[in-house]
Amino acid sequence: MTSQSQQLAGLSAQEKRALLAQLLAKQNASTPTKPEIPTEYYVFKDFPEYIGLEKMLHEFEANGQSNPYFKSHEGINKDTTLVEGQEFINFSSYNYIAMSGDPMVTQAVHEATEKYGSSVSASRLISGEIPLHQELEQEIADLLGVDSSIVYVGGHSTNVTTIGHLFKADDLILHDSLIHDSSFQGAVLSGATCRVFPHNSWQALDRILEEERHKYKRVVILIEGAYSMDGDIPDLPKFIEVKKRHRALLMIDEAHSMGTIGQTGKGIGEYFQINSRDVDLWMGTLSKSFASCGGYIAGCRELIDYLKYTAPGFVYSVGISPPNTASALASIRLLKAQPQRVTRLHQSAQLFLELAKEEGLNTGDSQDTPIIPIIVGQALPCVRLSQALVSRGINVMPMIYPAAPENGARLRFFLNCTHTEEQIRFTVKTLAQEWSKIKSSQQ
Ligand SMILES: Cc1ncc(COP(=O)(O)O)c(C=O)c1O
Known part of the structure; x- marks a missing residue:
């Protein structure tokens, strides 16, 4: 018998009950009661992020506006578009050189689908490679004047997986303040230190590198070839000069x-007539000028070989589909054969910009690109302006915070090479009229 059980044996039933009650009370006092788990941790409708979104969407209704997002386009998204059976002049498509919907591109898609099916049904590394993949990668490399390229299934995932994979905790990622979300996500994933420099400021970048370069192993600078919110172009020769001086790598999202x-x-x-080999990683998407879906990295052979055998978003993902490969390939070949598409695009963008400036509209820093923002400031008048244009047969998207700066809400016009002079003149005139009505109603 243990001494404890001997003790208990000597107690009366009443004493035993009292002792038990004492023990239980002690235990309850020392065991902290577990707090209730709030529903915002496990019920989606109670997530604060969701509640914020719901509030924003309700604000459209409260202000008598309809939700401008997720409109269904019932035909090809080009210089015109069909929404709910009505045709609009369209400025919200990335179909810059009208490759999506081009009969030759569509024909290539049919042929590839008939020959290879609609999916390659495996990672390319294992058994999903088709001859079109290599042809496309060679065309991209030739277009850029570098050794090689690798094509991934998504533009966004190209940045996430490439940046996330190549850089590590001892490295530094320096990015423009307006860099796209995909590069930013890749930078966070990498675990490297991230620093931002003011938009297009190679001078600020230079100063950071002067102070910080020696503290890190690899340093990569992330910029874009044309910024999609502002339609401006960085001074690439200056960025190249800075990156060379500081022994850093340069990646451009095109x-x-x-x-x-x-x-x-x-x-x-x-555009700048530079030597392609002065840029270390050329990135681009297939979803805009190339009428498809996917992204690429182009550069030296060693970089591309390494990515092909190790980049998670390539190795552990299916190969780009036959129809997507064929549409991008046909678009690049057509671009080479018909550079006049680009000439027409330049003329349309230039005309739009000049007319908008003549009307006194704020086009920000847009220059030499087919992206022309009309900056109006506050979100609500911006949404109103886009809806006024819709009612006059013009489709253009409002960009509001957080996609645009807080007081920099804007309509973002994407020109494409099939926009006619008549469409452009009508649009700018209508835009100026509607904006002046909204401004005077605010006073
Ligand atoms: C600068 C930039 N990079 C990457 C992407 C992602 O490309 P995708 O839409 O082809 O996934 C976009 C998309 O709009 C972009 O604007």
Whole structure:
């Protein structure tokens, strides 16, 4: 018998009950009661982020506006578009050089789908490679004047997986303040230190590098070829000079500059006539000028070989589909054969910009790109303006915070090479009229 059980044996039933009650009370006092888990941690409708979104969407209704997002387009998204059976002049498509919907591109898609099916059904590394993949990668490399390229299934995921994979905790990522979300997500994923420099300021970048370069192993600078909120172009020769002096790498996202700038649409490298090998990572999407879906990294052979065998978003993901590969390939070949598409795009963008300036509209820093913002300031008048234009047969999207700066809400006009002079003149005139009505109603 243990001494404890001997003790208990000597107690009366009443004493035993009292002792038990004492023990239980002690235990309850020492065991902290578990707090209730609030529903905002496990019920989606109670997530504060969701409640914020719901509030924003309700504000449209409360202000008598309809939700401008997720409108269904019932045909090809080009210089015109069909929404709920009505045709609009359209300025919200990335179909810059009208490749999506082009009969030759569509034909290539049909042929590839018939030959290879609609999916390659495996990672390319394992058994999903088709001859079109290599042809596309060679065309992209040739277009840019570098050794090689790798094509991924998404433009966004190209940045996330490439940046996230190549850089590590001992490295530094320096990015423009207006860099796209995809590069930013890749930078966070990498675990490297991230620093931002003011938009297009190679001078501020230079100063940061002067002080910080020696503290890190690899340093990469992330910029874009044309910025999609402002339609401006960075001074690439200056960025190259800075990156060389500080022994850093330079990566350029050409989502909006490929197919649109440079005399024949070869992007920012052609625009500035630089040596392509001075940029370490050329990134681009296939979803804009190239009428498809996917993204690429182009550069030296060693970089591309390494990514092909190790980048998670490539190795552990299916290969780009036959129809998507074929549409991008046909678009690049068509761009090479028909550079006049780019000439027409440049003329349309220039005409739009000049007319908007003549009307006294604020086009910010837009220059030499087919992206022209009309900056109006507050979100509500911006949404009103876009709806007024819709009622006059013009489709253009409002960009409000957080996509645009807090007091920099804007309508973002994407020109494409099939916009006619008549469409452009009518649009700018109507825009100026509607904006002046909204301004006077605010006073
Ligand atoms: C600068 C930039 N990079 C990357 C992407 C992602 O490309 P995708 O839409 O092809 O996934 C976009 C998309 O708009 C972009 O604007």
